[in-house]
Amino acid sequence: VTLLLLATRRGLHDAALAAANALAAEPPLPAGRMNAPRLDDVKAWVTRLWDTAVGAIETAWEEGAAAAKSLVERFGEELRELRTSFAEGAAAVSEMVAERLAEYARNLTRNLLRQFEGELTLADRRFEVRGITVQQRIKMTGSLKASLNDLCSLVSEGEINISASYAV
């Protein structure tokens, strides 16, 4: 059994963010007209929450989880505000933000694991992987704030711990 550390890189974070943002892709505006881009309450709230969430993740990445704490708290406050001021759309907004967080996490871990080497060569002997266990847990639960907190912890550590078993 070997304990491996897979380090996150900026490129992986950016790619994961792009994948999450792609969930919000919209058709292009009509050509040859002067447009006001479409915006409804759901889209406005999703963007507002997502900006804060991404701000927290980026801060965690650059300055550590502790520095991101205030943004995670702000995210929680905005969620509370969402429920009080836009109760009828809160579920839809939360679901869309959750989807983006999940897509970010999924994309980041998938690309991290791609770095993982399926075989090792030690002392001229080749070992093939038989199984792996990821040490960290990211809870994409009903609590968006908790999910964001977990994501911030993951990216702030800058690495993912994996136990892998190899055999000859």
Next chain:
Amino acid sequence: MVLGAIRDDVLLRVMQALRAIGDRDPPARASVEEQFRAGKINLATSPPVGWAVIGEALVGELARGSPAPAARWLSLLRAAHPDLAGDYALIAAVLEVLVLVAGTDTDSAVPDDLAERVADAARAAEGCGLVEAACRMQLCQFNLRAETPHTRLEPAKQMLRLAEASGRAELIAEATAAMAVAQIQIADETQASRLAAFEALELAVERVTAAEGPARTKLAQSVVRALAGGDKRYLMNLAAHLARFLREDGEAVPRTGGGAQPWPARLVRMGATDEGSAIIQGHIWALRHDMDIDRDHLSLLPSKTVLNASADWLDWTLSHPAYLRAVPLGTSFLDERHARGHLLDVVHEVTHVRSLLGHLGMALTALRATLHDRRFQDWTRRSLEELQALHRAGAKAPPIDPTKGADLLCTEVSLELVLKAHALQDAWLAWMEGLALFGEAAFDSEVQDVYSVPAILRCLVDFQLERKEGRALDEAELQRQFTALFDDVDRRWQDAAESIGPDRLRNAFSVTETPYLAGYLAVRGVVAAWRARLGRPITGSAAFQVLLFLTRLATGEAIPNLALRSDRFAAEAEAGMAAWAARMAALPSEALEVLLSPGGDGSGALFWRDGAPLRIPIKEQSALAEQLQREMVAQAFRTLTDADDMAHFGPDGHPHRVHAAQWAGMLGEAQRSEDRQKHENEAHERALEWLQLGSFLPVGQADARYYLAFGPPEVDSRLSVAVRNAEENREGTGPSVDILSLPLPHATAAALAEEIEARRVPRLQVVRLIDLSTRTARVPWPLQVYRYGKWIYAISLTGGIRRTLVDGSDPEDPLAQIIRSRLWPEPDPFGFDVLPQADVMARHVIDELDAGGETEGLAEAWGMQLRGQAERILAPSRRPEAQRSAACSLLMALGHPAERASTLSDQAFGTLVGAADRRDALQSLLRTGTAPCDDDWLDQRAAKLAAKGFDVFERRTLGWDVRPATGEARP
């Protein structure tokens, strides 16, 4: 189906067609009948009526059960008239039908091709102008196809078309019922087929219930029978109407639901002694039920293709998904579900429309009017025979012969005009969008004149006087309520701007295909420069008013000569726009002071001449504007008339260039001819007409069910109408509807009643129209427009007083004509597309070049040139690239370094500002937009944002603001 079941019907229709021939000339018919009876008829010389009489005799024999020698007569007819034209063709066609009928036992199945022969006879009848006979033949064909429902739609369509052309009410009712039966029978699970069935049934209900006597019962039964089986729940509210009428006619009614109250007719003619209020109450009651029908209809309509608000550069209309099927009425605009967003959308788009009612709009109109002239001339230079052939072939655009210089030149002029219009739009887009975004927060603007956006916004609500008990209704009370309503509009705007303003900026700045951020920062930079120059915190709203004025009436100096070739024109348009913005940023204090006091000393309206504001009388302004429009049209007319315009064909002396220059010279020479001067004048007049039409802004449209109680002159007539005023009500439970009861003057109601009886359609159209032209008032003025066929009625409710602006009784009323041209323009009578969309035109050019085959020499080079231009028009990336390039030039002209200008023009806000700082950046932009800010909050935010690369704020004496434009381009 056996023939016996339908034989009599077929013979009846054949007889009717033959009778119709004879009825053309009754004396001739009587004479021929006499000859026939005497056995002295000479068929070789007999007119068609003679053959028709023989045909009738054959029908009689068949009806009596005798064998009829139809085949023999048919061959004799063919021998006598081998060409079989006109009435002879119809007689031959019905004889074909008789041959089939005569040759089939009544117990045998209907011959396979009988329906086709009847269809031939219907076409022949129409071909010789017998519309009613043709219609009845189509009905016969419809009946013959009873066992194959999918084949019944076409005869039903033809029948309805012919019936409407005949103007015969009973035929129209019958055809409409047949159409409903056909659509209901073929409706499946698809929404489109259900919508078609719904609309056909709705029309049938209208026309069948207006029929009289046994016909009504018979037709209603035929439609109700078609409703049996399958899931027809979506039609049941409509079917209830028919069921009620059947009950009234004493018929047993199958299950359709509906209450017991008799249904009112769409049009009730009241006598002098009738209880008008009871009739009107009945109408209101019926409209409440009609709301269910309306909801059913709405649920079947296809999804909207318009997803966002936008304004059109060319016709200055505003398109908004919320107002495609709803009309703001009363205060619905403030009460609908997404009112805050819609309000700011309208402010944004109204700013665009307002901006275009000036020099830029005039330039675009000049290009468009010239294009219209070119295209029109391209049609009219053809012979009548050629035009008729093109019409028959369904041509929408004139053909292009790639070997003819005249065709190539004419086509290139059209493409050039389109490319120049695009270039002008692309050059100004960033500025326009920046201004519109900035205007969204200008909620405390003074309503000073027709330029002001708040005045237009107020046109989205109607003042409804509240009569409170115990409070006198005097002038002061009226004024109080009036002011309260408009204060409410302003307050809602402020609330919207403050609550979702940051979200809207964020949303716009995330769009990369349009340079919103660059445009917004450019506009803000100009305002910051003014604040710095005057040393006082001009409010955002005051600055917005000035910017709007300058964009409308000071941009003429930035527009290049419209005669230039498109490539040079595009470069000069971009440079002109950027230099103009820099000049505006650098306006001297004196000019700014004049602009910031639009009321001035009352010596005239604000105008712009020779780079400075001045006041001149409005009449003089109009004359100057007209003169400018004339000059612009004259410039556009000179497109490709200069030898230098052909320089791209090769170096000096190159044969292609020489030859092409000759063509350009000929065009230039022709332009100076008297005839062309006449065309130029016409184009100028057309441009002025379009400018006038453009100053009537439609916001919202709906088809509304209605009832008319039409009284004698001494009794008030009433139009009751259910108008959808929002697709989503505040509770989010569905659309909301206003039921209105409008008193109509007698002449107005009489004109409407006449139209109702002629058309019998269950909905009229309602549009809200804002008059920005000062035609009806000195300020923007809202009109509610009602249209039913030729009838147009327009009222205004502003000020609590109902003003009838178009009373519907005079089709020649000038305002009615303007409204009709603006909202419901007549298509070209030949179906030609005189002013096509640019992409349609470009594709047509490519198709014609492809179809034209090989060319050589100049024709080949010119063809390649045209193809290149058409492909440029179609290239999806061309315009966004040009727009970003212009945005970058704009920022550079205002003092931004090239690298920053490029970044701000090309990249989304999300890539420029970290997610954690975006909210702060947006709030900082909005707060400083209102006025420069001097507080700790901005001290911290602006410095932090600058440190992170979003270095757009600067602290000056007045406080923090966007970095002022310097008016000096930096490397």
